[in-house]
Amino acid sequence: MxxxxxxxxxxxxxxxxxxxxxxxxxxxxxxxxxxxxxxxxxxxxxxxxxxxxxxxxxxxxxxxxxxxxxxxxxxxxxxxxxxxxxxxxxxxxxxxxxxxxxxxxxxxxxxxxxxxxxxxxxxxxxxxxxxxxxxxxxxxxxxxxxxxxxxxxxxxxxxxxxxxxxxxxxxxxxxVPAPSWTDLKGRQFLGYIEAELKDVDIAAADILVSIGRGIGKPENISLVQDFADSIGATLSCSRPVADEEWLPKSRQVGTSGKTVRPKIYIAFGISGAYQHQAGMKNADTIIAVNTDPRAPIFTIAHYGIVEDMFKVLPLLTEKFAK
Ligand SMILES: Cc1cc2nc3c(=O)[nH]c(=O)nc-3n(C[C@H](O)[C@H](O)[C@H](O)COP(=O)(O)OP(=O)(O)OC[C@H]3O[C@@H](n4cnc5c(N)ncnc54)[C@H](O)[C@@H]3O)c2cc1C
CATH class of the missing domain: 3.40.50.620 (HUPs)
Incomplete structure (x- = not known):
């Protein structure tokens, strides 16, 4: 065989x-x-x-x-x-x-x-x-x-x-017996240095609540954070949010960020450009909230809400915070 x-x-x-x-x-x-x-x-x-x-x-x-x-x-x-x-x-x-x-x-x-x-x-x-x-x-x-x-x-x-x-x-x-290393003088293992973890590892999260440019300004992030806290989720983002330094780069999902595979990925105000999708499309369940019904994120979302995220967020937080 x-x-x-x-x-x-x-x-x-x-x-x-x-x-x-x-x-x-x-x-x-x-x-x-x-x-x-x-x-x-x-x-x-x-x-x-x-x-x-x-x-x-x-x-x-x-x-x-x-x-x-x-x-x-x-x-x-x-x-x-x-x-x-x-x-x-x-x-x-x-x-x-x-x-x-x-x-x-x-x-x-x-x-x-x-x-x-x-x-x-x-x-x-x-x-x-x-x-x-x-x-x-x-x-x-x-x-x-x-x-x-x-x-x-x-x-x-x-x-x-x-x-x-x-x-x-x-x-x-x-x-299986190891081969003889006698003539092996190239590299030596000196020690393993763990990269300093300055932030949470979004790749390890079961639930990600992700924000995109639709968040508008950094002051609005607390609204999403409240919702994330109410369901025990970790906050992640699309590239513009990281580029603006509204969230650290370590939270960015996508080709130039991290590939994630959470059980649930909730995208607020993210259009779903292919560079973003490449990093999250394998999430078990994708939920998207976007005002634009033609946003590409809806082509891969399992559930979608076409609505202003600022109307949806307080309702969701209230529902789950109970
Ligand atoms: C080489 C390269 C690498 C890249 N790598 C990455 C990467 O790793 N990750 C990444 O994300 N991008 C990456 N990008 C950028 C990518 O092409 C997109 O520009 C980016 O993903 C768009 O982010 P966004 O969806 O947040 O913003 P936008 O595309 O601007 O979308 C914002 C969305 O928010 C919606 N919206 C606005 N207001 C509201 C509201 N009140 N309520 C609900 N919805 C609202 C809009 O309808 C829109 O769909 C890369 C680009 C290049 C060229």
């Missing part, structure tokens, strides 16, 4: 959401094309963490070594190379994260693998990989069919697939 290998991503003892997002699409491809799904876990003393993937794949390949305790491109490359050469998976999937962007191009060159990065959809058609990626800042969707190959390498854009992967499987764990 052909195999899809997903490179599990973890940091500081936590699995990253992208791992589950990759497993979601890998399982879908596996089901449709009769392929086994394998999670490759590189780490050190990490069996507890890797076991959390048991329900979401057919096999866990666990390679443990002190040198794999933290991400180091040199060691990761050698480790993955060993696995790919011995197992010849048809597809290897890596997250389009800082780690994946560092790894994938070198892997593709070293192993002569065809690579497409930053994919937002993947299908197998006639044994060839069909992928979708966005170009020109999300303005154009490019559908690519990869040339026939025995093996493919892709990176997936975070937030493009469901992180709630179906947990019906019961994977076997196979331990």
């Amino acid at each position: 052909e195999e899809i290998v997903v490179l599990a991503e973890h940091r500081d003892g936590e699995l990253r959401d992208i791992t589950f997002e990759m497993l979601t699409i890998a399982n879908q491809l596996g089901k449709e094309n009769d392929m086994a799904v394998t999670a490759l876990f590189l780490g050190h003393e990490a069996s507890d963490l890797s076991n959390r993937l048991k329900g979401a794949c057919d096999t866990i390949l666990l390679m443990e070594d002190p040198e794999l305790a933290h991400y180091n491109a040199d060691h990761y490359l050698m480790a993955i190379e060993t696995v790919i050469k011995s197992r010849n998976p048809i597809v290897t999937v890596i997250g389009h994260t800082a780690m994946g962007m560092d790894l994938a191009p070198v892997m593709a060159a070293r192993l002569s693998l065809p690579l497409v990065t930053d994919c937002v959809a993947v299908n197998v058609v006639d044994k060839k990989l069909d992928v979708l990626r966005q170009i020109y800042g999300g303005k154009i969707n490019a559908q690519l069919t990869m040339k026939p190959s025995d093996q493919y390498l892709i990176t997936l854009r975070p937030g493009s697939f469901d992180a709630e992967v179906e947990q019906g499987k019961s994977a076997d764990t196979q331990t």
Whole structure:
């Protein structure tokens, strides 16, 4: 049976959401094309963490070594190379994260693998990989069919697939010995420095209440904040609001901001330009409030209110604050 290998991503003892997002699409491809799904876990003393993937794949390949305790491109490359050469998976999937962007191009060159990065959809058609990626800042969707190959390498854009992967499987764990690192003198892991978190992480919020230029002036933000507080939501925004510095840049949703995937996204006074949609269109439920019935946000909203947000907001706050 052909195999899809997903490179599990973890940091500081936590699995990253992208791992589950990759497993979601890998399982879908596996089901449709009769392929086994394998999670490759590189780490050190990490069996507890890797076991959390048991329900979401057919096999866990666990390679443990002190040198794999933290991400180091040199060691990761050698480790993955060993696995790919011995197992010849048809597809290897890596997250389009800082780690994946560092790894994938070198892997593709070293192993002569065809690579497409930053994919937002993947299908197998006639044994060839069909992928979708966005170009020109999300303005154009490019559908690519990869040339026939025995093996493919892709990176997936975070937030493009469901992180709630179906947990019906019961994977076997196979331990794989780490290769010898003797001649590896390139990079050394010195320490991990967490970026200073000056604000909340909107990507982690379950409910986002988002404001656009329709808010008019910063003094009006408190009205939206009251509503957000009444439903336990976090405030986010479109680019003009961040550009005006009415909210910090870290709250901006979109191609030049953050990609979010909350359970509920409520957009007030946001037109829904494609650069904004690209960052939020995968929210479970989208609710839009806009005076313009032709605003593009309504093309992706599940629920819409064509009305002045300043009339709607106090009513909603009153309703939920009770
Ligand atoms: C390279 C590039 C990257 C970009 N990246 C991003 C990005 O990451 N994120 C992003 O958001 N944008 C981004 N943009 C900008 C994007 O193209 C749009 O200009 C922007 O999203 C528009 O923001 P908006 O919807 O808040 O404002 P507008 O498009 O001006 O829309 C305001 C909306 O508010 C409505 N409105 C006005 N008053 C009210 C009211 N009282 N009640 C209800 N509705 C009201 C209007 O009908 C209108 O639809 C980018 C652009 C470029 C070129």
